[in-house]
Amino acid sequence: MINKLSFTSTLCRSQELFIPYNDRNIHMYVCGVTPYDDAHIGHGRCYVTFDVVYRLLRSQGYQVKYIRNITDIDDKLLNRARDQYGDQFRYNDVATYYAKRFQEDVIRLGCISPSFEPRVTDHIPEIITAVEQLVDSGHAYVANGSVYYRVSSYASYGALSHQNIGDLRAGARVECNDEKEDPLDFALWKAEPEGEFWQTKWGWGRPGWHIECSVLAHTYGGAHLDLHGGGMDLMFPHHENERAQSEALYGAPFVKIWMHNAFVRVQQEKMSKSLGNFVTLRQAFERCEPEVLRYYYLIHHYRKPLDFSWDDIAGARKSYQRLIALCGVGAVAATQEIVQIDDYLENLQPAEREFIHRMIANLYDDVNVQGMCGFIFEHADAIRAHPVLQQTVKMLLHSILGLSLQPLPEKTVAMTPEIQQLLDERTEARKQRDWKRSDELRAQLEALGVAVRDGKV
Numbered sequence: 001m002i003n004k005l006s007f008t009s010t011l012c013r014s015q016e017l018f019i020p021y022n023d024r025n026i027h028m029y030v031c032g033v034t035p036y037d038d039a040h041i042g043h044g045r046c047y048v049t050f051d052v053v054y055r056l057l058r059s060q061g062y063q064v065k066y067i068r069n070i071t072d073i074d075d076k077l078l079n080r081a082r083d084q085y086g087d088q089f090r091y092n093d094v095a096t097y098y099a100k101r102f103q104e105d106v107i108r109l110g111c112i113s114p115s116f117e118p119r120v121t122d123h124i125p126e127i128i129t130a131v132e133q134l135v136d137s138g139h140a141y142v143a144n145g146s147v148y149y150r151v152s153s154y155a156s157y158g159a160l161s162h163q164n165i166g167d168l169r170a171g172a173r174v175e176c177n178d179e180k181e182d183p184l185d186f187a188l189w190k191a192e193p194e195g196e197f198w199q200t201k202w203g204w205g206r207p208g209w210h211i212e213c214s215v216l217a218h219t220y221g222g223a224h225l226d227l228h229g230g231g232m233d234l235m236f237p238h239h240e241n242e243r244a245q246s247e248a249l250y251g252a253p254f255v256k257i258w259m260h261n262a263f264v265r266v267q268q269e270k271m272s273k274s275l276g277n278f279v280t281l282r283q284a285f286e287r288c289e290p291e292v293l294r295y296y297y298l299i300h301h302y303r304k305p306l307d308f309s310w311d312d313i314a315g316a317r318k319s320y321q322r323l324i325a326l327c328g329v330g331a332v333a334a335t336q337e338i339v340q341i342d343d344y345l346e347n348l349q350p351a352e353r354e355f356i357h358r359m360i361a362n363l364y365d366d367v368n369v370q371g372m373c374g375f376i377f378e379h380a381d382a383i384r385a386h387p388v389l390q391q392t393v394k395m396l397l398h399s400i401l402g403l404s405l406q407p408l409p410e411k412t413v414a415m416t417p418e419i420q421q422l423l424d425e426r427t428e429a430r431k432q433r434d435w436k437r438s439d440e441l442r443a444q445l446e447a448l449g450v451a452v453r454d455g456k457v
């Protein structure tokens with residue numbers, strides 16, 4: 001029962017039936033983090049999304065090589081090392097520290113570790129070889145010890161992000177960089193003073209950002225990937241550049257299906273390090289269980305922007321508790337291993353099988369988790385009344401969505417001056433019969449984990 005999954009392809013801008021290159025062996029690449037600080041809840045959305053894609057593919061019997069890089073050399077890391085240690089060459093210490101914290105965070109979110117998690121600085125010789133090949137083939141040129149990709153040498157540039165090359169050129173920042181032949185050209189290699197970083201035949205330096213993903217994808221996944229994922233913000237220029245490099249190096253097409261998850265926003269603005277409006281995963285875990293955050297991500301379709309709020313997290317927690325209650329008590333029968341759906345369904349009666357097919361069809365349809373959860377809530381009575389269905393639903397949610405479905409601990413909230421002040425304000429608002437203000441304060445208190453029960457005023 002293969003070839004029933006479909007995903008939205010960014011390149012084609014349509015939903016495509018998933019047909020892998022090599023029958024049952026899948027190569028999937030997702031861009032990793034630059035670990036110079038803790039990961040935020042925008043990162044969490046990306047890695048939870050692709051964790052479910054990974055689980056879903058494996059549930060279909062595919063063998064999946066999942067590759068996620070670690071960018072351990074970059075301007076941000078050098079700056080952080082300079083700030084923290086007074087020595088930019090300690091960038092590796094910064095990267096090691098934050099990469100470990102990132103891995104802990106995504107494991108707490110229930111993500112399975114990738115098959116490979118290569119670090120860029122462990123692959124510098126391969127990167128230098130790739131840059132040399134691009135120079136030799138005319139796709140790149142050396143200028144003052146740096147190497148740039150010649151965008152005009154690649155006819156399909158702009159296709160992934162659906163941008164016209166003329167518009168891109170007109171919109172390109174005017175930089176004080178007359179080394180480049182064209183403002184769209186991008187650095188494959190950045191020149192550094194003699195003796196610093198790595199030596200090449202065109203001088204000392206370090207890799208530009210984009211080349212690492214082309215080289216690591218090729219090293220661990222071969223010339224062609226079945227799926228390439230990442231956040232929407234990576235589509236341009238990062239993925240456009242990756243595609244240009246890889247297709248010039250290893251032939252087209254680099255990727256069968258490009259998948260991008262949408263942003264997490266705060267008050268209509270994208271959450272990002274640079275805007276300073278982010279919440280780190282660790283901060284979020286202080287206020288909600290990691291599993292609730294995972295569920296919150298999943299019930300919002302990955303292609304739609306997610307407007308983050310603590311009120312919505314509180315709502316998701318309630319919804320998740322309903323789902324847990326619906327699935328019944330007791331441990332899930334499945335182990336950590338991903339269940340093979342078709343094998344499992346063979347043991348069911350035809351009517352049960354039909355029911356589960358209808359439920360799971362939502363996931364096959366571009367990972368429509370909220371559609372699947374909607375189906376489950378809609379048929380809650382039938383599921384509760386039927387122990388085999390109940391156990392099957394629970395096992396599939398556990399295995400493919402990565403939810404434990406174990407009861408959440410009762411929240412005990414320590415009284416803080418902030419909470420006391422909100423309670424006092426609310427008492428006052430109710431005395432004044434200011435119900436609007438009272439409701440606002442209730443929402444704020446609930447977001448802090450305080451349930452408010454009112455008697456008569």
Ligand SMILES: [Zn+2]
Pocket residue numbers: 030031032213238242
């Ligand atoms: Zn990348």
